[in-house]
Amino acid sequence: MKTVYINSIGSISSQKTFDNSEFLDDIISYEDNVISVVNPTYRDYISPGDSRRMSKGIKMGIVASKIALNDAGLETVDAIIIGTGMGLLKGFEKFLKALLDNNEQFLTPTSFIQSTHNTIGGQIALGLKCKGYNFTYVHDSISFESAMLDAKLMLENNEANVVLVGGVDEIGDYTAELHKLIHHIKTEKVHSAKLLKSQTEGVVYSEGANFFVLSNEIQNTSYAVIEAIKTYNTLGNININKVVSEFLKENNLDIETIDIVVLGNNGDITHDYYYNDLSAGIFNSTQQVYYKHLCGEFNTASSFGVWLASKILKTQKLPEAIKLNTIEASKYKTILLYNQYRGENHSLTLLHKC
């Protein structure tokens, strides 16, 4: 089986991450319950006409993918695999409102087309003239991990050599209001620095696009090796410490070999105990990192985690703002990421320095 590398990255998030020459040099703090992204100059990548027609999610996907392709020095790829938990919410909300408000009359197809989950991958393929494999995964908080797992399978088995993988989600304003109603989004505004101390239900909701070129050939731009990815629909009543220990054992690793653990804490008092159990449990002597105070929570927020870990492994730097405890790792070689949303769809991703 071939080794799988992350050869390049492209990120649009609530931090200024679209410039690959920087690494969280100026942290942006928020005091809100819904936060948007720091927009790159879309017209540097997309014609003004296309830019007007396209919804935010499509634009973020196209630009993040172009940043990743430029970073790897590529024109196109063999396959495109997208993860999006909620899909194109703006198009969906627009079409459904028009349908309900006008009693199914006077509808045009644009917002219907721009509500379809595979439109992001489709538009990227159209731009790259890529006729290869094109999949879209839409499974809650493991949408991105499913895409990465699929790409890894392809590359290990030589079904493809270069695969573009991305996680994208966009804010839908009405959907956000609905999720506040059921307390999945916090009803009060929270300062970024106090996210984990909020003691309230729900998350600070956001959006973003994080893209990666994965390959079975290393190049001088390479960031990391993807050692393993595993997802779990539920954990039943099994403790997370046991699950992670089993995962490490399956990969012939022990806890000491993990230099940094990247956790998906989102400040939701009803579900953060999974992370807290690990922090106080098997990783109590390990350097811990968190990131959702920087990028917010959305179904593919874990792709920001992979972006972060890739940056740490390549630059060998670790920004102060992401430290969750005071333990300092002696080296940045092996990173484990753990994420879940509302107690379901857990994922473990193991990255290694090239």
Added chain:
Amino acid sequence: MSRGVAITGMGIISAIGNNVEENYESLLEGKTGISRVSKIKTIHRDDIMVGEISFTNQELEQQLGLSSDNNYSRAALLGSIAAKQAIVNAGISNINKYKTGLISSNSVGGMDMTEAHFYDYFQNDAIQKYINGHHSGDSSQKIAEQLGLEKSFVTTISTACSSSANAIILGARLIKSGQLDRVIVGGVDCLTKFTINGFKSLMILSDTFNSPFDEDRKGLNLGEASAFLVLESDKVLQAKNKPVLGYVKGYANTKDAYHQTASSDNGDGATLAMEKALKVAQLSSKDITYINAHGTATINNDLSEGRAILRVFGNDVPLFSSTKAYTGHTLAAAGAIEAVYSILALQNNIVFPNLNFKTQMKEFNITPQLELKEKELQTVMSNSFGFGGNCSTVIFSKKQ
């Protein structure tokens, strides 16, 4: 990646039957499930025809033994029914015994509940339980729960009309590579106002019975359905010595990269998908004995697919037919229900007729199979071509 991928169980619910046997009977009798829509209140009622499943949500909830406070969308209900049938058919009693996964697919998730309650959520606490059921992964999580699947790989694919064909492809690849021993693969979509109006706005809905590959075809009929297949590895088969219904022999997914909704007139993506699938199966085009075509009866698909078939098979086009005239186009579920029909064709050595065909298309001279035909079948090719040019082909075989 050399291991065999056996199909050991199937389950299905569609407009032509509530299980595999009923679907097979309808296919043999040439009985269509297309009618006027009865369960959705739409102003387009008299302008469209659909393939509707007769059970109400309440009846489906009863069959599954759900309590009245459940928050299942119709997709979750239909998917649970079909997936449970597949597990029973495969004789699986302990789902967590082997490394088992579930790969489902859908196009609009819990849209039926979202569109019914969209503006009422703020006033009515009782319906708020449906808010988080909107996203596409929700029904898959519920199907996994119904099957008793825990701590497992469960995911959802959404690539429009090729979604469940792609679920089969991913499942086959996971078994071939040894990552999983057993995968339940399939998909589900229910009828919604959202999709009816979406396809209406694209102007590709027929006002009468859809007629695939007919010169005067007027578009598609939407349908609702779910189907799941159980794929198992050699390892499980050796341990269990269970009957095999067929094998997943080849597969491919390609992208037309031509237009945001339509397929290219020459069927570039479709041609590539069929050719690549043959290559994965290590078969030549001559080995295919029947094609279950995508054949949606839209002007665009049937022209594009027909031309692609000619490009791949030349003067030797095998028997082909579309079963969309029976079930309607069931979107994300289409690839899985047609996989069930392809296996039934293989098992029974029967080619199902393409209903409602009257006039030969002008652009080419190939004609679908119009009568039920008995023929020794070894390999069946099934096409699923999605909105946005997402093209998938799966090849099923009798022998490994």
